[in-house]
Amino acid sequence: MACKPKIDFMTIPLKALNFTVRKRLGLYLNPRNVVAADWATLAEMMGFSYIEIKNYEKRDAPFEKILDDWESQCPDATVGKFLSMLEEAGRHDVVTDHIDLIEEDVRKYLEKMKEPVQVPDIDSWTPEKNGITIKDDPSGNVPETFDAFICYCQSDIEFVHEMIRQLEQTDHRLKLCVFDRDVLPGTCVWTITSELIEKRCKRMVVVISDDYLESEACDFQTKFALSLSPGAQKKRLIPVIYKTMKKPFPSILRFLTVCDYTRPCTQSWFWVRLAKALSLP
Template sequence: MASSSSSSVNYDWIPAIALNYGVRKKLALYLNPTNTVAADWTDIAEKMEFTYLEIKNYEKLENPTKKLLEDWQTGAGATVGKLLSILEQAERKDIISDLRSLIDEDCRIYEERQKELPVQVPEVDSRGQDRGITVNDGHMPEMFDAFICYCQSDFQFVHEMIRQLEQTEYNLKLCVFDRDVLPGTCVWTITSELIERRCKRMVVVISDDYLDSDACDFQTKFALSLCPGARTKRLIPVVYKPMKRPFPSILRFLTVCDYTRPCTQSWFWVRLAKALSQS
């Protein structure tokens, strides 16, 4: 579905992960109830080409629409435009009409963040290596085993991560923004350069404060916007303390490295180090 006359947003290129909690919650309110008159989540699941067994498993969940969207958005071609097209095919234009403004807002936020990249990437490609973007850049760009995505309030845990992974027999090389990136460079440009080209993996330190960070949100969604094979291989979520807020839905399809359980802490660093050491 291309942008309509009532909206300047081009839905066809915006990935479904751009849709935030408010839209997903309202979609669930519309689609979760079994409805003999209008299409519900089961009809949407069929049009998304989920199998009979998959749909039967979703029926056991309290919020099947939420899980359905989380699983569907990881596949190829899962765009906002495709989702709207599916809703139209299911004759649920009432949902589209009610949620249009919220969807447009999420899409515009995503577009604004992405627009930074095409303007700045040529600068990185043509001159970035000469002037350097990390403190140890020389004739060749500095490479890393992992880019660490974190918010400032979690920096103490990042220090512990450095100690456990860099200063031990694992001898890994981490890219920590506050330590390794030169000041005065464009945050969004450096993010794309480091995540896409210089770092084999990305570790996302999840916390309640992370959920409020625009920078963390952008970095995570940028990593997820890479091709499906790359993003599932590259991105590793880490939870190091209990959370009051729900775990971000866009990461639920990835295995989490959990430091909060005492019974697993003894092999936490070994497990994470092995994941980062893979070629």
């Protein structure tokens, strides 16, 4: 029987680890441990600050969260670096019990990377992109563009309506991309969202709420926008808080200046500040 080729885990991005493996790792690392290193030790090794780690303590599954955040914030986060951290922290048991599953995930990832990429001429999504919003030119020659993509949860739709009134229907005359209003039905959500954020919208407003933190769609949109290079600098994300939150503010956005509607002393400036930020070239 032929031996499997050795894998250089240092070259494998952390995204190769699937949900099941991350969950199993969490069973070992989420419980606080006075004898062995736990998730907090790894968080410190990943570069998270004391305050951030204290906030992660409030999460039900802090290990999975720090792994996701480290992956999104550190371009060179690899499976090899993660395994080295576990070894350095003395958690050889975690490595031993999971190395076969991790290797299986990595081999699946490498096989997927070998799959041929469709060229634009035969890409099944290309025709759809020619008409994805209600005001798109059917010929695809003049795609509709926007000042900002609005990332929001359905539970926050009333605030989004207020945003439309304040930014589109006043002298600001901004053009917002609101998915439920502007995108044609029948399109692939993930593909079209990526197209809108990357190519059609100058910026992205993220409506932060407790429900936002649990939304898979909002999580994808935020991480996709942050991952754009050099788009992460050109497409400034603007976090907006409009009501008091019970959960901690998402650490992935902690370096960005927030537009906070919950502070009565600055509410009168809120819409002007937001409009100005969206109007910049």
